[in-house]
Amino acid sequence: xxxxxxxxxxxxDAGIRQSLFxxxxxxxxxxxxxxxxxxxxxxxRMVDYDAVLLDINMPGMGxxxxxxxxxxxxxxxxxxxxxxxxxxxxxxxxxxxxxxxYVTKPFHIRELTARLRASIRRAQTQPLPADAPTVIGxxxxxxxxxxxxxxxQEIHLSPKEFEVLRYLMQHAGRPVPHSRLxxxxxxxxxxxxxxxxxVLISQLRKKIEDDPARPTxxxxxSYVGYRFREA
Amino acid sequence: xxxxxxxxxxxxxLIGVAAALCITGVAYKLGxxxxxxxxxxxxxxxxxxxxxxxxxxxxxxxxxxxxxxYFFTEPLFQIYMADSRDWVALITFESVALVVSxxxxxxxxxxxASELHGANLQKLYEISQGILLLDGQEPIEQQxxxxxxxxxxxxxxxxxxxxxxxxCVLGDCExxxxxxxxxxxxxxxxxxxxxTSTSRVLHSGTRAVGALVLCGHSLNDASINAIASLTAVAxxxxxxxxxxxxxxxxxxxxxLRSAILDGLAHAFKTPLTTxxxxxxxxxxxxxxxxxxxxxxxxxxxEAGRLNDLTTRVLRTARADTSTxxxxxxxxxxxxxxxxxxxxxxxxxxxxxxxxxxNSHLKYLWADEQLLKLALSQIFDNAAKYGSPGSAITIDIxxxxxxxxxxxxxxxxxxxxxxxxxxxxxxxxxxxxNLKAPGTGIGLSVVKRVTESHHGRAWVSSDRQAGTTFxxxxxxxxxxxxx
Numbered sequence: 001x002x003x004x005x006x007x008x009x010x011x012x013d014a015g016i017r018q019s020l021f022x023x024x025x026x027x028x029x030x031x032x033x034x035x036x037x038x039x040x041x042x043x044x045r046m047v048d049y050d051a052v053l054l055d056i057n058m059p060g061m062g063x064x065x066x067x068x069x070x071x072x073x074x075x076x077x078x079x080x081x082x083x084x085x086x087x088x089x090x091x092x093x094x095x096x097x098x099x100x101x102y103v104t105k106p107f108h109i110r111e112l113t114a115r116l117r118a119s120i121r122r123a124q125t126q127p128l129p130a131d132a133p134t135v136i137g138x139x140x141x142x143x144x145x146x147x148x149x150x151x152x153q154e155i156h157l158s159p160k161e162f163e164v165l166r167y168l169m170q171h172a173g174r175p176v177p178h179s180r181l182x183x184x185x186x187x188x189x190x191x192x193x194x195x196x197x198x199v200l201i202s203q204l205r206k207k208i209e210d211d212p213a214r215p216t217x218x219x220x221x222s223y224v225g226y227r228f229r230e231a
Numbered sequence: 232x233x234x235x236x237x238x239x240x241x242x243x244x245l246i247g248v249a250a251a252l253c254i255t256g257v258a259y260k261l262g263x264x265x266x267x268x269x270x271x272x273x274x275x276x277x278x279x280x281x282x283x284x285x286x287x288x289x290x291x292x293x294x295x296x297x298x299x300x301y302f303f304t305e306p307l308f309q310i311y312m313a314d315s316r317d318w319v320a321l322i323t324f325e326s327v328a329l330v331v332s333x334x335x336x337x338x339x340x341x342x343x344a345s346e347l348h349g350a351n352l353q354k355l356y357e358i359s360q361g362i363l364l365l366d367g368q369e370p371i372e373q374q375x376x377x378x379x380x381x382x383x384x385x386x387x388x389x390x391x392x393x394x395x396x397x398x399c400v401l402g403d404c405e406x407x408x409x410x411x412x413x414x415x416x417x418x419x420x421x422x423x424x425x426x427t428s429t430s431r432v433l434h435s436g437t438r439a440v441g442a443l444v445l446c447g448h449s450l451n452d453a454s455i456n457a458i459a460s461l462t463a464v465a466x467x468x469x470x471x472x473x474x475x476x477x478x479x480x481x482x483x484x485x486x487l488r489s490a491i492l493d494g495l496a497h498a499f500k501t502p503l504t505t506x507x508x509x510x511x512x513x514x515x516x517x518x519x520x521x522x523x524x525x526x527x528x529x530x531x532x533e534a535g536r537l538n539d540l541t542t543r544v545l546r547t548a549r550a551d552t553s554t555x556x557x558x559x560x561x562x563x564x565x566x567x568x569x570x571x572x573x574x575x576x577x578x579x580x581x582x583x584x585x586x587x588x589n590s591h592l593k594y595l596w597a598d599e600q601l602l603k604l605a606l607s608q609i610f611d612n613a614a615k616y617g618s619p620g621s622a623i624t625i626d627i628x629x630x631x632x633x634x635x636x637x638x639x640x641x642x643x644x645x646x647x648x649x650x651x652x653x654x655x656x657x658x659x660x661x662x663x664n665l666k667a668p669g670t671g672i673g674l675s676v677v678k679r680v681t682e683s684h685h686g687r688a689w690v691s692s693d694r695q696a697g698t699t700f701x702x703x704x705x706x707x708x709x710x711x712x713x
Contacts, residue, residue: 001713013501015501016501017504018507019508021516023509023511023512023516026512027515038326044503054323084497084500106500106507106508106538108507108531109508109511110511113388113515192600193561194560195560198570199563202569220570220574222574223600
């Protein structure tokens with residue numbers, strides 16, 4: 001049965017809002033609209049939404065502040081920010097403000113709905129225990145046994161490589177900013193040492209990807225960070 | 232002038248003679264003896280020497296000797312002396328008078344010279360003050376000329392500014408522009424171009440920056456040289472002022488154009504988002520017939536293209552306007568280049584990429600985002616202008632003090648006279664519009680990014696071999712810590 005998910009579109013431009021309303025409705029979503037962050041907060045109090053599409057540049061309180069307030073009041077509600085290219089700092093800030101993902105304008109509806117569905121699904125499934133094995137594609141990571149397999153073959157990883165892979169796989173489908181990855185693996189004082197990450201990701205790709213030059217597992221989110229492919 | 236001097240000297244002589252005769256008369260009446268009369272005369276001669284000069288004092292002293300002999304030595308009223316002691320007295324008087332005159336004359340000349348020197352210094356000081364207050368917006372020559380003419384009370388001033396190729400003649404000074412130019416060109420302080428005039432080449436450091444002619448003046452060489460130096464400083468200063476003003480105007484112009492581009496690109500994004508949401512929505516709904524689907528696909532792909540263009544303009548316009556302050560971090564060069572290639576390979580229109588890396592290389596201290604932007608611009612250029620399907624070759628070379636990134640493509644040729652211009656903002660090679668779309672910003676961004684890292688960007692091009700872009704980045708001390 002196809003579930004009709006409730007999505008709130010928060011966007012100040014009427015053209016974009018209408019086009020999103022029409023297409024998402026036609027694709028089976030129930031769409032609510034808000035033109036500002038303030039309006040969105042009011043609507044959220046009245047309707048149970050499954051996800052929020054939130055424009056980053058809006059008059060009034062603005063998208064970033066709206067994101068902060070929504071994620072504070074509804075911590076399990078997935079928020080997808082609508083950003084523009086070349087605003088990488090904004091993307092990272094939005095992820096830090098509580099957004100689960102972002103989509104760069106202009107976008108293809110297919111990409112947007114895929115992100116929407118993935119975010120909603122993630123929010124609605126119960127989180128697995130931290131040491132439960134994760135399987136994505138041909139890769140299997142078993143934290144309890146400290147073991148990584150690809151097509152049943154064990155892959156030998158260094159402790160840091162293992163930690164990075166585990167973090168990325170546990171956040172599969174979501175963008176992970178460099179700084180978050182660095183601080184969670186190396187510690188709080190390492191937030192800016194991106195070179196460590198770059199070298200480590202490059203080694204990881206050599207071990208887990210079929211063609212390290214065209215990675216399919218660990219994807220690069222330009223200027224923002226990395227994203228493990230969707231399960 | 233000379234007649235006036237002689238007349239003045241004669242008047243002074245007459246006054247001196249009259250004074251000597253008066254003193255003689257009074258001394259005789261009062262019955263002075265020879266020694267008292269001599270001392271009174273000596274006093275007179277000394278005063279004349281101090282006040283007027285040696286010539287007047289000597290003439291009066293001779294007259295005094297004659298008077299003393301006539302009125303105060305035996306036999307009286309005769310130019311004759313019976314007593315040899317009187318001879319000694321009068322000869323001593325004359326010698327003392329001459330020596331004292333000479334000395335006092337020298338003292339007064341010194342005093343006059345130092346007075347003049349002091350006055351000149353004062354005027355030079357006034358000029359240097361005036362130079363600081365010149366109006367940078369107005370032509371400098373007129374202002375400088377007036378300043379010199381008024382401060383030193385010369386009859387005329389002529390000034391030639393070699394930077395602006397401008398001449399200015401003030402007051403009464405018969406000198407042509409051609410004459411001034413030849414003074415400047417010969418770079419030697421030519422003799423007087425007219426009577427009572429002096430010319431100087433203006434030097435700033437070792438370079439000649441103009442010429443100065445002073446007409447109808449009574450200044451010594453030292454003062455004229457000082458005026459010339461100050462004038463040269465003023466000319467040089469005005470030039471750097473105007474250079475700074477021009478650079479500022481150019482910068483503001485570029486900033487404005489970039490701001491407009493930035494604004495336009497941003498304004499395009501919103502309707503483009505609506506268009507693409509609709510087109511991709513229609514495709515996704517999949518309810519269209521064959522023709523409709525093809526048309527919507529076309530709308531969608533063209534909207535995508537328009538978006539790529541605006542993104543590129545936006546990105547480069549921003550790097551162009553903001554003062555680039557690289558956020559440097561340690562970069563593994565090979566890794567970084569590989570990653571950039573991987574990211575941009577899909578946009579390189581089927582050009583195979585060949586990458587050679589010198590394996591000794593390790594780290595570079597650079598801003599990843601900026602460097603990636605620069606490198607992607609060069610990749611983009613290579614893909615746009617290279618022969619279709621030809622390889623793009625990327626090399627990393629290690630030089631003694633620099634790391635050299637080169638991107639080579641076949642096919643395009645940039646003539647030598649264009650090779651520097653293509654790095655200028657908004658410059659596009661003639662005919663490049665026919666080959667590929669562009670804004671003329673990309674390569675200027677490359678240049679700015681490398682320069683912000685204290686590096687260089689340049690191109691070499693050959694009709695047969697193709698075109699190679701180079702980025703050189705200095706290896707800093709920091710990389711060695713790696």
